[in-house]
Amino acid sequence: MVSIVLVHGTGVRGAAYDGLVAQVTANLAGRVPELRVVRCPWGDAHGARLNAGGRSLPAEARPGSSPAPEEDAAEVSGWAVLEADPYAELRLLARDARTRGYTPTARTAVARTRAEVTALDGAALAGLLGAHGWEPADLDAARQVALDGLDLLPDEAAVDPEELRRAAARLLAAATVAHADTRWGPGGSPADGDALDALVAALLAHWGAPGGELGVVSTLTKPLWLPLARGFEHTASAVLRGNRLKQTTAGTPVIGDILRYQVRGEEVRAAVAAAVHSVPGPVVVLAHSLGGVASVDLLASQDLRDKVTALVTVGSQAPFFYELDALWSTRYGTPLPPTFPAWWNAFDPRDPLAYVGEDVFGADRVTDVRFHTRRPLLRAHSAYWGHRPFYAWLAGTVL
Known part of the structure; x- marks a missing residue:
């Protein structure tokens, strides 16, 4: 036996x-x-079991809880999309431009943004970067990522100049975080949403374009961007949050x-x-x-x-x-x-x-x-x- x-x-x-x-x-x-x-x-x-029925979870994660406001969900998921693909918004702009065709008068928008990104110096924003755990080298590395992304748009693309600037600023912010994460390790750099908004605002001000909509969901691309953001949120973050107990x-x-x-x-x-x-x-x-x-x-x-x-x-x-x-x-x-x-x-x-x-x-x-x-x-x-x-x-x- x-x-x-x-x-x-x-x-x-x-x-x-x-x-x-x-x-x-x-x-x-x-x-x-x-x-x-x-x-x-x-x-x-x-074996392990939830002895208190999941009471250690936040109330918002339990059945019957109210979901996050739509604007907050779209903003958070939008940054998540940029983290997964920093070129996501530029791809949408390029697709939108193709539907409207190309015009000679629009040539300056892409060329100007490319020149502004090229001239960007991380040292000029060292104070802001340091306050959020970033370094000038992170922004400098993000600059090349942004230039590669701008190549998705031909110079004659019919895009709104300020919209393109905002998209480039958000791309730079997402790429800065990604580069900083390599130094911080698996936990990532300790930056919250306010830090990202501050970096986007500082970049726009550095280019002489203060103000404007700083959220991830921007005005002109909202019809294209929002379904993507909602889709990402619904299939990832919202599903996990709304069904966290399950x-x-x-x-x-x-x-x-x-x-x-x-x-x-x-x-x-x-x-x-x-x-x-x-x-x-x-x-x-x-x-x-x-x-x-x-x-x-x-x-x-x-x-x-x-x-x-x-x-x-x-x-x-x-x-x-x-x-x-x-x-x-x-x-x-x-x-x-x-x-x-x-x-x-x-x-x-x-x-x-x-x-x-x-x-x-x-x-x-x-x-x-x-x-x-x-x-x-x-x-x-x-x-x-x-x-x-x-x-x-x-x-x-x-x-």
Whole structure:
């Protein structure tokens, strides 16, 4: 009799675990005749949940809350569009110009704006830039981005001169933030909407064109720009904000399990240990994702050589946690104890949540086994369970 303790990963509850047990059992039945799959559904008792029903969310994010005013939504989403594509508004201006044709009298608008952007010196606005966490070099880098964007408009494009100036100023502001983000790191530069408005106003004043509409949704392009802004807001920000409780509830078992394990991990490890001791004879621990982290922690902190003959982790983050020095049982640089069982670590290079262990733990302590499930990104993270070569390897090498 071969016993496998099946330890699931994040987000698995109830029927999902039952389905996983059935799938593993069915795929190994013909390969391992005398097989016992030992259940360890730790998520039901020790997984994360919104214990207060989501009361930690702002009131505006709960069902029945009032959406943000339309003008605010359009402005915020407009900046989001420029962040994703700094040329978005110039593309709309170019499209609008094509519908109206080209006129010789309009030549000066594009040429003048191009000259003003070319002559722009970040040092002239150093005080304003510094107050918002930016540097003159950020604006100087944004200048080239703006010049590239202006190339979308031929010199004879029939555009309103002041409208083009405002669009160029907003492009420069968005590109300045983007360049500053590379210095500030993943969190980005600490600038709010008022800072962006101030930079746009300062640029217009620097060009001798103070005043005017400084919002992202400008007068002439509003018929074209507003549907784009509304569309972006509806499909991204508004959806997340208006359904934040639903989204949080859906995401809690996945993200929450990881967070909860970091502070309540002893409960999950105890559940794995109980499953290991629940059957007679030796067992193989087969653990997916966060379940692999918990299993590594358990076997590194307890001597279970008499019970556990092998550990198989699948799409696990244990090597990543170890490299971060975030593995509960073992500080980075400390080797696994001699009591640790034979360990195989299955991974698919396309699985963004899978990590390899040989180069961090040592090839003498863990063996990485590569699989190609032919599934993209997060689909690959669970595709091991439907991958017949995985079961052929598991039965032939480990079991």
